[in-house]
Amino acid sequence: MIARAGRLRPVVAATALALGASGCANVPSGGQVVIGRPVERSDRVDDPYVRLIPVRPSPGWGPEQVVSGFLAASAGFDDDHRVAKEYLNVQDSWKPGLRPYVTVVQSRVTDPHVIRTSGNLATVKVTGDQLGTISSDGQYTAAPKSLEATFQLIKTPQGQWRITSLPGEERSGLLLTKNDVERTMRPVNLYFFAPDQHALVPNGIFLPVVNRETLPARLVQALLTGPTSWLNGAVESAFPTGTKLRGLSVEKDVATVDLTSEAAGASVGRMSAQLAWTLRQLSGIQRFRLRIDGETVSPDGRDPTQPVSGWTGNSPDGPEGNGQTHQNAYVAGASGFLAALEGDHAQPVVTGPAGRLSRPAVSPDYRELAGLSVKGDRLLTAAPVTGSPAPHVLLTAHRGARFTAPSWSTDGTLWTVESKADQSWLWVRTRGRPPALAAHWGLGGREVLAFRVARDGVRAAVIVRLDGRPQVQIGRIAHAADGSLDVGSFLPVSSELQDAIDLAWRDYGNLAVLGRAKRDSLYLPYIMPVSGSAITSLGVGALGEPRTIAAAPGEPVLIGTRSNGKNQVCRQRSADKSFSEWICPTPARDPSYPN
DSSP: OOOOOOTOOSOOOOEEOSSSSSOOOOOSSSSSOOOOOEEEEEETTTSSSEEEEEEOOOOTTTTTHHHHHHHHHOOGGGGHHHHTTTTTTGGGGGOOOOSEEEEOSSSOOOOOEEEEEEEEEEEEEEEEEEEEEEEEOOOEEEEEEEEEEEEEEEEEEOOEEEEEEOOOOOOTTTEEEEEHHHHHEEEEEEEOTTTSSSSEEEEEEEEEEOOOHHHHHHHHHHHHHHOOOOTTTTTTSOOOOOEEEEEEEEEEEEEEEEEEETTTTSSSHHHHHHHHHHHHSSOSSEEEEEETTTTEEEETTTOOOTTTTTOOOOOOOOOGGGSSOOEEEEEEETTSSSEEEEEEEEEEESSGGGGGGGEEOOOOSOOOOEOOOOTEEEEEEESOOOOOOOOEEEEOOTOOEOOOOOOOTSSOEEEEEEETTTTEEEEEEOOOOOEESSSSTTTTTEEEEEEETTSSSSEEEEEEEEEEEEEEEEEEEEEEETTTTTEEEEEEEEEEEEEEEEEEEETTEEEEEOOOEOSSOOEEEEEEEEEOOOOOEEESSOOOEEEEEETTTTTTEEEEEEEETEEEEESSTTTTTTTTBEEEOOOOOOOOOOO
């Protein structure tokens, strides 16, 4: 299941003990880990894993072999890297700990080789392709570049070569291959509250797997530490500052989480919601008991244990995305009307000029309609979403600029990006107020082709033109104390698509994207995990010329396409099967869901 990087370690054959078949963590080849896949559709993070048994240094090894052995042994997190430290001249000088800074490189790295010797001193260089880094808070960030790392070694009085100096700015960090990370670390979600203090926002990190018994405690400790630097300032935690974990035990399928006294007085319900969503990633835990300084507390004051499957009302997908409520889809009808999609038929709900908008989008509360003019240079709104309301011009673009399809957040805020070749502006309109520019917009110097706010209201997915090629990225939305918005920290999700034209949030962990992979000649629909895991194609069969895509939790993905000169909306014959055939029964265009 896991291939060792033989060229990196030609001498040291590290032995791996298989504890059982498991799904592996995925390190994106060109993206950044923001969150993992929704738990109900992913492997559990405590599934059996492959444990590395590191090899101790041999007395006769030369400098290259010592560096090779150190790199192999440092991939094992057991016993505080005890074996890896035997390769160092001063073992106490290197303290990576259980949350180390990690430089991630491709599996193929050139063999360590001596570039300089002088008496009992030697310098060994390793070169390769860096993929990215994992910070000490677990956040993976793509940083592809060529890597050159040098190690300084000394021959001890006993005649054995040992490392005296490690490369990089993070002297206590690790240099691991992609395979190392996939074997020894797991992507997990920590859950924090959006500014509305209701919706939870997943914060993805990579967590080393030392053993399965300590994983629940380490997961809760990471939650108490707070969000990563990427989400810090955009989310909130119900756990008061300074709250620590006194202890965590698991008996049968019930976890008992005991917090320090700092948690006293905080909302038991909100803390429980964060714990429930975080702990449900562990297959062995079905319920949990919350204690503060040894005393059991519960939201209702009665039941001492809570199910980890509860708190569905705090879903990152919002109240409409918890799988309990069907969401209507809307389309632009063939003869100029906005229609609700009922089965294969488009039932008109808005006629007249407002019904002829392109890229129409209905607000989550079904009170308002937004869309673009045919040329995309005007943003219009209309209310109510019935009859024949008159459209109102909300914004007119600068010369040569166009608006992205309007996007609603669950609180009724309307978003769009005005963009041209080398510049863009993010417009935000809170209901009852005129549209305003975001105070801080991280893509101001780029052309933006699509912008979609996640249902948690904190994350945004975009298609941005970078070096002449559209790329899918994700950023975060932070609300300042004065009410201004900071929308930035955009980082790539995946490098597997060479082109992208439209996207939508399938659920809190996946995007539905229209794009072309490197092997494609046509645009096709893909499911793209925002964790950076591998993309998967969606459906089979001809789609004509796909142009737009719509998605929602538990609902079929819809494609707006043009075939034989006619607009059609396509869906899969069986929406719950990823390889189900595409059928295009509805003469319409621009499908969307009101979320």
